[in-house]
Amino acid sequence: MQTNKIALIAPNKDFTLRALDLFSEWGEKIHVAVASREDSIAIAQQLSERGADALICYASFNETIKTTVNIPTVSLRPSMLDILRSLQGVKEWLAKNGKWAGTQQTVGLIGDAIIAEATVVADILGIKTTILSDIRAGELSEFAAVVKEIADIADSQGSEPMSTMNDIPCFPITVGHETVFKSVRQARELILAGRVDRVKLEQFKAVMEFTGEGIVAVDSQRRIAYINHTAEKLLNKSKEQVVGCLAATTFPDVNLDDTLRYGQTRVAEMNDGSDQGFTCRIVPMLISGQTVGAVLTIAEAPFSAKDKDKASRALAESGYRATYNFEDFITANTFMKETLEAAKSYACVDSTILINGDTGTGKEIIAQSIHNYSQRCRGPFVAVNCAALPESLLESELFGYECGAFTGARKNGKKGLFEQADKGTIFLDEIGEVSLGMQARLLRVLQQREIMRVGGDKVIPVDVGIIAATHRNLPDLIEKGVFRRDLYYRLSILQLRLLPLSARPEDIPLLVENIGKKLSAKLFKQSLQFSAGAIEVLRRYQWPGNVRELAGVIERLIILKKDTNVTSDDVKKVLDVSDCQADGVRMVPKGTMEEIEYAIIMQVLKETGSHEQTAKILGISTTTIWRKIKLFQNERNDFNLQQIQ
Numbered sequence: 001m002q003t004n005k006i007a008l009i010a011p012n013k014d015f016t017l018r019a020l021d022l023f024s025e026w027g028e029k030i031h032v033a034v035a036s037r038e039d040s041i042a043i044a045q046q047l048s049e050r051g052a053d054a055l056i057c058y059a060s061f062n063e064t065i066k067t068t069v070n071i072p073t074v075s076l077r078p079s080m081l082d083i084l085r086s087l088q089g090v091k092e093w094l095a096k097n098g099k100w101a102g103t104q105q106t107v108g109l110i111g112d113a114i115i116a117e118a119t120v121v122a123d124i125l126g127i128k129t130t131i132l133s134d135i136r137a138g139e140l141s142e143f144a145a146v147v148k149e150i151a152d153i154a155d156s157q158g159s160e161p162m163s164t165m166n167d168i169p170c171f172p173i174t175v176g177h178e179t180v181f182k183s184v185r186q187a188r189e190l191i192l193a194g195r196v197d198r199v200k201l202e203q204f205k206a207v208m209e210f211t212g213e214g215i216v217a218v219d220s221q222r223r224i225a226y227i228n229h230t231a232e233k234l235l236n237k238s239k240e241q242v243v244g245c246l247a248a249t250t251f252p253d254v255n256l257d258d259t260l261r262y263g264q265t266r267v268a269e270m271n272d273g274s275d276q277g278f279t280c281r282i283v284p285m286l287i288s289g290q291t292v293g294a295v296l297t298i299a300e301a302p303f304s305a306k307d308k309d310k311a312s313r314a315l316a317e318s319g320y321r322a323t324y325n326f327e328d329f330i331t332a333n334t335f336m337k338e339t340l341e342a343a344k345s346y347a348c349v350d351s352t353i354l355i356n357g358d359t360g361t362g363k364e365i366i367a368q369s370i371h372n373y374s375q376r377c378r379g380p381f382v383a384v385n386c387a388a389l390p391e392s393l394l395e396s397e398l399f400g401y402e403c404g405a406f407t408g409a410r411k412n413g414k415k416g417l418f419e420q421a422d423k424g425t426i427f428l429d430e431i432g433e434v435s436l437g438m439q440a441r442l443l444r445v446l447q448q449r450e451i452m453r454v455g456g457d458k459v460i461p462v463d464v465g466i467i468a469a470t471h472r473n474l475p476d477l478i479e480k481g482v483f484r485r486d487l488y489y490r491l492s493i494l495q496l497r498l499l500p501l502s503a504r505p506e507d508i509p510l511l512v513e514n515i516g517k518k519l520s521a522k523l524f525k526q527s528l529q530f531s532a533g534a535i536e537v538l539r540r541y542q543w544p545g546n547v548r549e550l551a552g553v554i555e556r557l558i559i560l561k562k563d564t565n566v567t568s569d570d571v572k573k574v575l576d577v578s579d580c581q582a583d584g585v586r587m588v589p590k591g592t593m594e595e596i597e598y599a600i601i602m603q604v605l606k607e608t609g610s611h612e613q614t615a616k617i618l619g620i621s622t623t624t625i626w627r628k629i630k631l632f633q634n635e636r637n638d639f640n641l642q643q644i645q
């Protein structure tokens with residue numbers, strides 16, 4: 001094969017000779033090979049192996065050839081014009097010979113490649129046609145003529161019959177010169193398009209080979225389609241060993257289901273038996289919104305097995321552990337399910353996440369689950385309640401301090417929580433409550449991932465994932481001038497919104513069952529059975545303390561109930577609501593919301609003398625108690641916190 005890259009597969013010698021004549025007339029260097037139906041595939045493969053860039057195949061061969069070679073193929077079949085010319089010739093011949101009787105007579109059609117078009121063209125010309133494959137020879141006498149697809153190249157067709165069938169004149173339909181010419185042009189266009197694609201592919205591959213990360217592409221059949229040099233080195237496997245093989249054999253620990261079926265991004269750990277292991281990010285490959293495969297980026301795990309053991313021990317000792325996973329977040333609500341999926345995707349990247357939701361809606365569960373789902377899961381999870389500490393204390397807790405930074409400071413200084421969270425995640429709860437001064441310091445950490453200890457002058461880099469949470473509407477706080485806009489933009493790169501429980505009553509039965517089971521096991525009691533009426537009361541209740549309050553109600557029922565059947569009256573009693581109040585209306589004392597809340601918190605605090613007990617009784621977190629008191633304290637200067645401690 002020469003530099004000319006087009007080859008034609010002809011069905012017989014005549015076809016070959018006529019094609020060669022045409023190509024020489026046109027000055028085209030096109031290789032022509034004769035093939036029978038049986039050896040057409042083998043010949044196509046040979047031509048492809050010998051360097052053909054495109055094949056022109058006689059139509060009836062092309063269906064099988066095109067699926068067995070990796071080069072473009074063009075189907076050579078009679079065009080509409082070839083068929084039109086031929087049928088018009090038949091009509092004229094019949095008229096000339098006094099045999100034309102319009103639609104009173106029928107013309108028979110033979111040949112898979114022409115039947116569809118010939119039927120349409122015949123209709124336009126007023127010729128009645130029948131497909132002859134089902135007709136027996138004896139029945140042919142009723143036909144005026146037969147039109148048959150012939151594997152040949154001709155200038156014009158149909159003016160004279162080529163033969164007779166049972167005395168019926170038989171006209172050929174062959175491939176015309178323009179059709180051959182068009183197929184050559186089409187082959188050339190396909191080669192050009194393929195070349196552009198190949199250049200792009202080569203550029204793309206070159207970039208892939210230069211990147212420091214291991215990259216593996218998996219097709220929709222879960223087979224490895226591509227592996228770059230870095231991945232070969234990391235996995236100690238060659239392209240030849242893995243390309244075309246099922247991904248599961250090379251990556252037994254990696255679950256591709258979520259990515260290939262649901263288009264989700266995932267992070268997985270891969271254990272190759274070595275001390276270090278790998279982390280692998282799995283991203284869907286999408287074409288027009290359809291997942292057509294997945295791309296795996298592979299890097300050495302940040303922790304070796306020894307590091308992991310050490311880190312686990314250290315974490316157990318430090319208490320900076322995240323215990324919740326996404327499976328612990330119970331919900332049947334569609335919006336919340338989508339939120340969980342978004343949270344899983346966010347866990348695969350390292351950007352700051354902001355969780356917004358009322359007290360007790362599960363912000364900390366989500367934050368812990370994100371940490372445990374992320375590449376940082378082996379590192380510490382440090383939760384800081386920004387509302388629970390006065391500003392100066394919060395500053396030294398978060399950033400640490402150098403020796404002698406202030407009176408009472410430790411002799412050797414102290415690491416702050418940002419440093420403690422190194423290689424892990426810091427969860428800044430109640431971020432909406434921090435002062436403007438503290439917001440400026442936080443902004444610096446978020447932007448530069450560096451801190452400076454109180455009283456120090458050294459910049460310390462920190463490698464932490466940051467998740468912030470608030471029940472407040474931060475844009476409102478920005479409008480009021482108490483929250484920095486730039487900090488909000490930094491924090492809210494990825495946002496999650498948790499619905500209050502009252503907005504997802506469908507979650508109540510599931511939560512009752514799940515929380516009930518856990519609590520009764522913890523309290524060594526039998527599980528409770530809630531009647532439909534009891535569930536209905538729970539569904540209608542407003543749940544200001546959300547899931548935490550619901551858990552409190554279930555715990556009270558487990559402790560108080562003598563038997564295991566819970567009725568609507570039992571629920572009303574522990575909720576302390578009457579029939580009409582169970583419809584969502586609670587009896588409350590008079591005053592503003594803050595005054596009422598403050599009065600209730602103070603009353604219970606006085607009775608219990610403990611924030612934890614108060615939180616439990618009111619079904620809110622200790623954080624919320626601190627926050628509400630602080631809010632009231634800011635608004636009423638005469639409030640003295642000391643009185644209640």
Ligand SMILES: Nc1ncnc2c1ncn2[C@@H]1O[C@H](COP(=O)(O)OP(=O)(O)OP(=O)(O)O)[C@@H](O)[C@H]1O
Nearest residue numbers: 328329330358359360361362363364365547548621
């Ligand atoms: N969807 C849920 N499924 C199971 N338990 C939940 C769910 N949501 C919340 N909880 C439970 O409710 C309690 C409160 O959850 P969490 O501390 O995460 O809420 P929060 O929004 O951070 O509250 P706060 O703002 O008051 O700190 C926890 O005991 C948690 O286990």
